Amino acid sequence: MRTVSFFSQGARVAGVLRLPEGVAKAPVVVMCAGMTLTKEVWLPANAAWLCSRGYATLSFDYRGFGESEGARNRLVPSMQVEDVRAALTFLETVSEVDSARMGLFGVSLGASVAVATAGVDSRVKATVAVAGPMDLGRVWRAFPGFDSFQAKVISARRKAVSTGELSYIKLSRLLASDPETCSMIERDSAAISAWRPEVSFESLTDLFEFRPEAVVAAISPRAVMFVAPEHDELIARGELKSAFDAAKEPKRFVTLSGVKHHEVYGAGAGFGPTMDASGEFFGKYL
Numbered sequence: 001m002r003t004v005s006f007f008s009q010g011a012r013v014a015g016v017l018r019l020p021e022g023v024a025k026a027p028v029v030v031m032c033a034g035m036t037l038t039k040e041v042w043l044p045a046n047a048a049w050l051c052s053r054g055y056a057t058l059s060f061d062y063r064g065f066g067e068s069e070g071a072r073n074r075l076v077p078s079m080q081v082e083d084v085r086a087a088l089t090f091l092e093t094v095s096e097v098d099s100a101r102m103g104l105f106g107v108s109l110g111a112s113v114a115v116a117t118a119g120v121d122s123r124v125k126a127t128v129a130v131a132g133p134m135d136l137g138r139v140w141r142a143f144p145g146f147d148s149f150q151a152k153v154i155s156a157r158r159k160a161v162s163t164g165e166l167s168y169i170k171l172s173r174l175l176a177s178d179p180e181t182c183s184m185i186e187r188d189s190a191a192i193s194a195w196r197p198e199v200s201f202e203s204l205t206d207l208f209e210f211r212p213e214a215v216v217a218a219i220s221p222r223a224v225m226f227v228a229p230e231h232d233e234l235i236a237r238g239e240l241k242s243a244f245d246a247a248k249e250p251k252r253f254v255t256l257s258g259v260k261h262h263e264v265y266g267a268g269a270g271f272g273p274t275m276d277a278s279g280e281f282f283g284k285y286l
Helices: 044-052 077-091 109-118 136-141 146-163 179-189 201-208 212-219 237-246 271-285
Strands: 002-008 011-018 026-032 056-060 097-107 124-130 168-170 198-200 223-229 251-256
Touching: 002 077, 011 044, 011 077, 026 044, 026 077, 026 109, 044 056, 044 097, 044 271, 056 077, 077 097, 077 109, 077 201, 097 109, 097 271, 109 124, 109 212, 124 271, 136 146, 136 201, 146 201, 168 201, 198 201, 212 223, 212 237, 223 237, 223 271, 237 251, 251 271
Parallel strands: 026 056, 026 097, 097 124, 124 223, 223 251
Antiparallel strands: 002 011, 011 056, 168 198
């Protein structure tokens, strides 16, 4: 493991590069973390798994989160896409990796960011999207009371633009439909000082407008795989199926039978099946 940094639109981004032993020019996978997650949260186990199979991995903090520079906890997915693209450019300068074989692995909102990046950046040869929404407006509109909630977000955006004043909302409140994932957030954030699981209220406007599905067809002829937990309380399984239907070959769809959203991480029941499918997929396309 090596601590690294690079710049995205002028802001320093903090990262961790893992290099497999005995591989001179390793294929590399950029780990795309979910909503507010830092490089220390949940995905290190996935990165370690890939590294043990001969892949280099790059984990990093998006701008505004963790140890990276930027306005604190502003969740703007389009900016995160630019951060991933900056990560790809950084990897082109790393002699130990093969920049002709670069992939993305994303979970939850990180899956959305990964697909959106692959749709606009041909350097991405293979993308794995796990348990993520593909049309954020569609997802949020399905929740009761969305119109009144959106009105509050718009009001917060107007206040932020007029006065510069920001307010924040806890991640556990945003994801209240999945109490088990929220329990994990509350438990693990207490032990990780760099992780502040909240977002600026006004930046939710950008979240609602994010629609990776609109560019998924452009990934072809490069490869994309969607992995859907059967019992996801956060993301409707139809989200990934809708994007899969819109994608062109080569593509793959994997259902994790009996698995919940939070179980794709670490010791969860979905971790092994997710990584086995990812290893096979990256092995074929990277």
